[in-house]
């Protein structure tokens with residue numbers, strides 16, 4: 001749990017972080033919000049407990065109401081705009097790391113692909129893990 005999994009940073013390097021231990025859950029999301037927030041066809045998200053995530057530097061928060069009605073808070077570097085992580089207001093204590101910002105992200109293995117109804121035809125994600133049209137049922141209690 002205390003082992004360092006990876007460090008990570010934004011594009012300009014003003015925001016850095018350290019992740020410890022193993023992710024709780026890993027997903028790829030094709031929803032339109034993730035497409036707009038990343039500018040790509042999907043977001044690769046790895047979820048960790050807050051205490052596994054150590055952030056250095058200033059981030060700016062953007063709050064938005066998701067389709068589920070939950071408030072999704074996305075944190076990004078105010079200098080270069082790299083999106084670092086997000087939190088769901090109703091589920092504080094869990095952070096979703098934008099995996100591309102991790103220095104080493106070879107450990108990433110999505111357990112599922114969600115919001116496949118919005119998957120662009122040119123953005124191929126794996127069908128070797130469960131694909132869901134929208135949001136799957138919540139994971140079993142940790």
Ligand SMILES: [Zn+2]
Pocket residue numbers: 010011012013014015077078079080081082
């Ligand atoms: Zn930056």
Ligand SMILES: [Zn+2]
Pocket residue numbers: 029030031032033034035043115
């Ligand atoms: Zn999404």
